[in-house]
Amino acid sequence: MITTALRHTLRARGTETAVLCHAGADTRSILAELPLRPDDLLLDLDAHPLGRPLELPRAWIRDGEAEVGLVAVLAATPTDLHRALTAAVHLPRAVHVLVALAATTGQQEPPIPASPGMGQWRDLQEMRVRRANRSGWVCELFFPNGVDTAQVVDAVVHGTRGRRRGPATAPMAVLNGPEATLWRPGDTGAHGVDAAGPVPLRRVTPVGDLALRVSGDGERPGWTDPVVPVLDRATTGADSWERIASDEHTGVRAATAARTEAASVNAVAPIDETTVNPTGFTRVGNGNLADLTLHGAHAVVREGDKDLVTVAADGTVTDVDLSRLRHLRGVRVDWSGHTGPSAAVRAVASLAAGGVPLLSGGVPAWASGLGAPLTDLITGAGDEDLRDQLRREEYSVRLRRAALRTHGQRSRWRALGAEAGIPLPREPRVSVILCTRRPEMVGFALAQIARQRGVDLEVVLTLHGFPADRPEVRSAVAAFRDTGRPLVVHEADADQVFGSVLNDSVARASGDLISKWDDDDWYGPDHLADLLLARTYSGAELVGVGQDFVYLQEVDLTVWRNRRSEAATRFIAGGTILTDRVVLEEVGGFRPLPRAIDTQLLIAVIRGGGRIYRAHGLGYVLRRTGGGHTWSEDMAFFLHNHTQQWFGWRPSALMEGEPSPLGQPATEYTGEIR
Template sequence: MITTVLRHALRARGKEPAVLCHTGANTRAELTGLPTAPGDLVLDLDARPLGAPVLDDDPVAGLVALVAATTTDLHRALTNAVHLPRAVHLVAALVATPGHQEPPVPVGPGLGQWRDLQELRVRRVGSRGWVCELFFPNAIESAPVLDAVFHGTRGRRRGPAVAPSAALNGVEAALWRPGDTGAHGVSAEGPVPLRRVTPVGDLALRAHGPDAPPDWTDANVPVLDRATTGTDSWEALTGPHGHDRAGRSPLLVTDRPGADPVHHVAPVDETTVNPTGFTKAEKGPLGDLTLRGDSAVVADGRKDLVTVAPDGTVTDVDLSRLRHLRGVRVDWSGHSGPHAAVRAVASLAAGGVPLVSGPVPAWAAGLGAPLTALLGSAAEADLSDRLAREEYSVRLRRAALYTHGQRSRWRALAAEAGVPVPPAPRVSVILCTRRPDMVGFALAQIARQRGVDVETVLTLHGFPASLPRVRAAVDAYRATGLPLVVHEAPADRVFGAVLNDSVALASGDLLAKWDDDDWYGPEHLADLVLARTYSGAELVGTGQDFVFLQEIDLMVWRSRESETATRFIAGGTILTDRVVLEETGGFRPLPRAIDTQLLIAVTRGGGRVHRTHGLGYVLRRTGGGHTWSEDMAYFLHNYARQWSGWRPSSLLEGEPAPLGSGAEDGRPVGTTQHTGGHP
C-alpha cells in the first residue's frame, strides 16, 4: 500500500525532483522499484549527517516523502527534516504504530501557512500502519508538515520543550535531539548561523566518529563533542586502535575526574519511549535481551520479538511487542558495544519493562548509579507477583527517565557547557479543607514531596487559621522553608468557587489538587510531572488503586489499568497546567462532583487525560462525608487483593507524623480519626 501511494505520487509530481526518505528498520524496501527520474533523491535519514543540505541549487521539490518504520523513527527524523526542501506534495508513511496511539491526523500550525491546503488524505495501511498525504498549490516547508503529522498521533498538546536550543552536526546528531524541528544543522567547524543578530542555537553538539573534529570557530556558542555509537563498538575496540579508543572512551573510563559517562550516552526519546501501554503480565513468559547473529534481540525462547537497532534505539512499537512478557533478562554479552547496550537497556527500563540482570559490568557505567543498583535488586520470582512486578517497573522507569530522558540530558549538557536554562516548573498544591484536625496530616504529606519545586495554597473552608492546632501545623510547615499561602474562605462559599479562589492565589505553572485525608507517597507529584512530560496530556492523575476502608480496617488493592488515556482519575490526584483551567473555565461553582466536571470539560474540549500508576496514593473511605458517593460495598466487590489493616504499596514509603503534633500523637499508622467534610 505504501509503495502504491508513492508510485502514484511520483507519476503526478510534474517536472520537479522528488526526495524520497526512509528511517528505521527495513524501510528501504518500501522505496524499491519506484519509477524515479534521474534528478530524484533517495535518502537514508539515519545515515545522513546534520549540517549537509539536500538540494543545493533549487530548494523546491515536487514531492517529499518520508517512510518511517515507527512513530519513534518519525520523531527522530523530524530533526533531520530541517534540511529537506520545500514541496507541494508531501507524503508521510508509518509502517507500524502501537495500539495506544491516535491516527496521524495533522493539525495546521495556525499562522496561515496551510490556508490554501487543497487536499488531505489519511489512510490506514494494514492493521497498524498509516499514510498521510497533503497537497498544496505552492511549495511549503517540509519539516513543519511532518511535525504536524507526528503530533497528530499524540493529540494537540506537545508537552514541555527541550532546552536549550541546539545546533547539531554529525550523522547521529538526531539521536541526541529527536523531534526538534527548531534545531539547526551546522558545519563541523561552525560558526552557528545568525537569524538577524541572534545565533539560531545556544549550544552546539557534534556527534562524530573516532577522528577528532576540526577546531570550533564560534566564540559565542559553546560546543560539546560526543562519539557516535559505533565508535565504541566491540568491533572497533578489538581492532588495531581498539586499546587507544577504549582509553579515550568516557563510557569505559569512569575514574577520570569530572567525567560522567551518563552524559556521553545519547538520550532516550521519552516522547515515544515511555511506560504508556504497560500491562499486568505477571503470568507471561520471561524474555531475553541477547545476541542472535550480528544483532541484539529480545527473544521469547526461539522466537525473536524485537530486533534492536545497532545504535541501541528501542521504539514504541518494540515496546508494544514486549508488553505480554513478565520481564526481560539482560545478557550483557548481547549487543554491538557499550554505548548501544546502555541505550537499549535504558530504553527498555524507561518503557516500564521489568528487567532482571546479573552484575552490571563496569563498561555499562553509562547507565548511571540509580539504574545500575536497581537492575541487581530484583529476582525472576519477584516478577511473578503482580504488585511487586509493578512496583519494580515504576522504580525502573523513574530511574531511566530521570537519568536518560532527553529533557534531563540536555539540562545536564547545558550545565556542562555553562548555558543557563529556564527553571523547572513550580507545582502549586491546592489543599482545601473543612477539617481543622486534618491540616497537620495533609501538610505532612505535602512536606515530604521530593523531586519538584512545590508551593502550597492552604484554604481553610469555614474556620480560622488562629485555631491552635491549625496554627501549630502551619508554623511547622513554614519551618521547612517551603512556600505556603493560607487563605480563609467563608463557610457558605460553594466548594467549586473556593477552589477557583485558591487557584487565583497560586503562583505555580502547574496545579495539583490535594485531598486532606488521603495518603501520598513522597514521589507522588514527581511521578505526575513525569507523566505529564511523556504523555503530553492536558491533565494527568492516578486511579484509586489502593483504598483504605477505615470503618472495617481493611486495605483493598484494585489493580486498575494504568499508563493509559482515560476519562476518569482520582480527583485528589489531578495535576494540570494553569492554562488548561483557563481553557475549560476553571472549576464549576458546585458543592460536589467538581473533579468529574473538570475531566468532562477537558475531554470535551479535545484534551486528553492520562492515568499513571496508582501505587503512591491511598484513598481513604470512612462512613460518610465524601463527594464521591460510592458506598463500601462497591470497593469490596471490585478488588484484586485485600489485606486486614494498613498495607499500602511500598512506594508510599510509610506515613509521616502530622505536622504541629510535636511528635506522633500516639495513634497507630493508618488510623487518623476525622469526620465529615469534603476530600
C-alpha cells in the same frame, strides 16, 4: 499499502523531482523497488549527517530556497518519525508531502495534522489520512505552491499526540554529524550547522544556544563561533567492539575499560521519552521471561526460539518494540550481545524507561554510562520480584523513574547546558491546592505534602469555615513553614460553595502547575514527581492517577483494584489532579458547585479537545469512610473487580510508610468528608 501509495504519488508528480526519505529498520526495502528517475533522491535520514545540505541540482529555486514536486518520509515507528523530524530541517520545500508510518502501537491518535496557524496552509488543496495495513498510517497533503516540508512533518507528528506539545527541551540546539538526531528527536527548532561553525543567525540572533557535534574518532575541526559554545560527543559506532578490537595499543578488554570507565552518563545519547515510556504497561501474572542477547549479528529480545524485537545498531528501542514486550513478565540482560558499550547502555535504559522489568547479573565496567540508580536496581532484583503482580509493578515504577530521570532527553539537555555554562530556565513550580473543612486534618495533610521530593512546590491552604488561629492548625502551619517551603493560608466563609473556594485558592497560587490535594488521603513521597514525569512523556493537558489502592475505614480493609494505568482515560482520582493553570483558564476554572467538581473539570478538559492521562496509582491511597463524600459510591463499588485485598492499612511499598501529622500527634477524626 504504503508501497502502493508511493507508486501512485510518483506517477502523479509529473516531471518534478522527488525526494524519498526513510528512517528506522526495514524501511529502505519498501522504497527499493519504486520507479525512480535519475534526478530523484533516495535519502536515509538516519545516516545523513546534520549540517550537510542536500544536493538537488534539478530542484526549483524560489526565493532562494530549493523546492521539489514530492517529498515522502517513511518511518518504521513513531519513535523513528520523531528522529526523522529533526533531520527534516534539511529537506526542500514541496508541493506534495507524504508521511507514512509502517507500524504504530495503537496508543496514539491518528496522524491528523493541524495547520501551523500563521496562514501558511490557507491554500491547501487536499489532505488524505488513511490506514496502511493493520497498524500503519499514510498522510498526504497537496499544495499549489511549495511549503516547508519540516513544518508538515511536524504537524503530522504532533497530530499523533493531540494538540499539546508538552514541555520544551532547553537549551535551543544546533547539531552536526551522523547520529545527531539521536540527541534531539522531534525538535523542528534544532538546526544543522557546519562542523567548524559558525552558528547561523536569524536576523541578529543565533538560531541556537548550544552546538553539539557528533562524530567518530576522526579529528574535529576547530570551532569558530565566539558566541555559541560547542560540545562534542562520539557516535555509538565509535566504541563498537570492532573499533575497540582494532586498537593497536592494547587488547580488547583493557581498551574497552579505558574508554568506558571514563565516560559519564551524559556521554550517552538520550532516550526520546515522548515515545519510549511506560504508556501501555500491563500487569502480568505468569508471563514468560525473555532475554536481551545476541542472535546472529544483532542484539535481540528473544523469547524461547522467537525474536520479539531486533535492537537497532545504535541501541534504539522504539515504542512499537516496547508494545511487543508487554506480555512478558520481564527481560534478562545478557551484556555480551550488543553492538558496543553505548548501544548496550541505550538499549537497556530504553527498556527500563518503558517500564519493562529487567534482571541482570553484575553490570560490566564498560557500561558505567547506565548510571548508578539503574545499575543498582537491575542487579538487586530477582525472579521472585516479578512473580507477584504488585511487586513487579513496584519494581517497574522504580525502573522507569530512574531511566527517565537519568536518560530522558530533557534531563540530558539540561545536563549538557550546565556543562556548557548556559543559564537554564527553572523547572516548573507546582502549587498544591489543599482545601479542608476539618481543622483536625490539617496536620495530616501537610505532612503528606512536606515529604514530597524532586519537585519545587508551594501550598495554598484554604480553611473552609474555620480560622487559622485554632491551636491544631497553628501548630501544623508552623511545622510546615519550618521545612522552608512556601505556604499561603486563606480563610474562606463556611457558606461559600466548594467550587468557588477552589477558584479562590487557584487565584492565590503563584505556580505554573496546579495540583489538587485531598485532606484525608495518603500520598507517597514521589507522587508529584511521578505526575511531572507523566506530564512530560504523555503530553496530556491533565494527569493524575486512579483509585488503585482504597482503604475502607469502616471494615479496616485495603483493596488493590484492577485498574488500567499508564493510558489516556476519561477518569482519574480528583485528589490527584495535576494541570497547567492555563488549562484551568481555558476551561473556565472549577464550576461553582458544591460537589462533583472534579468530574466536571475532567469533562470540560475533554470537551475542549484536551487529553487526560492516568499514571500508575501505587503512590496514592484513597480513604473511604461511611459517607459524606462529594463522590458518592457505596462500599460494594470498591470491592468489585479487585486484584488483592488485605486487612488493615496495607499500601504499596512505594508509599514508604505513613508520615506523622505535622504539629500534633496522630488522632482519630470525625466529620464530613469530601
